[in-house]
Amino acid sequence: MAEEVNVNLKLIQRFFECYGSGDLETMKKEILAEDVTWIIPGHHPLAGIKKGADEIIKYFATIAEANFKAELISISTSEHHVVDVHRGWGSHGDHKVDMNWVLVYTIEDGRIKSAQNFAADQHVADQFFWNVWGDRLKPVPQRLQDC
Template identity: 25%
Template sequence: MTTDATKQHLADTFHAALTHRDWDRLRAVLSEDVTWTLPGDNVISGTATGPDGVVERAELIASYGLTFTLEHVLMSRDNMALALHNTAAREDAVLDEHLATVCRIADGRIASIETYLSDVPGMNRFFVPLPAA
């Protein structure tokens, strides 16, 4: 059984890493075989594999200027989820979605992540390839 303190630590670390764009901090809580699956049909959809793939996915999401507001940490017996409200805007699109990022924990690390979204069509409209800077 994963302790509540471990689940809370992992949730806090995951959220802080996204918020502060601290990719080493995120990498420190991921298992070597971690996966992250997101729905939709856009540049962040699908499954990222391994710490490098998950960190690359997080960097890409953050590069769109999101604000990651943590609403709740939800705990099961062995795992946890983050209830988030993500927002962002640019000239041609607005993102305003509620989501649950569900994390399976193994050996004190995040072993898999699956994100559930309130507005997959809105996510598809927002996460399009951006023009080169």
């Protein structure tokens, strides 16, 4: 079990390295499970469950537009899970966000199988995401038409 914990720790550290350098291709090929799920909390345009490595990579590419950065504060590992606490911040025009976030990862076969985000202040996160991405939504009548 100690070996699995160490491998899981290295996997998440590598995830942060890829995230920090924008190496989404390595993240997709070597870190994320093909059928990974990623839960983004909140009531904003980017919230929801992302399914599959392609969708998650697109999500990370989208938030990169707001110059999102992450700095690992603490990490805890077990046989099948990793929990990280990190400072996450970004800005887009006059809009800024800077807070602590917690992610809970499930690890299977040496890959991230699932992750769930928790924001220190979800209301602040929601407002930031609405400010930056809310104008990209189609008007309500068009969105209802697409259903």
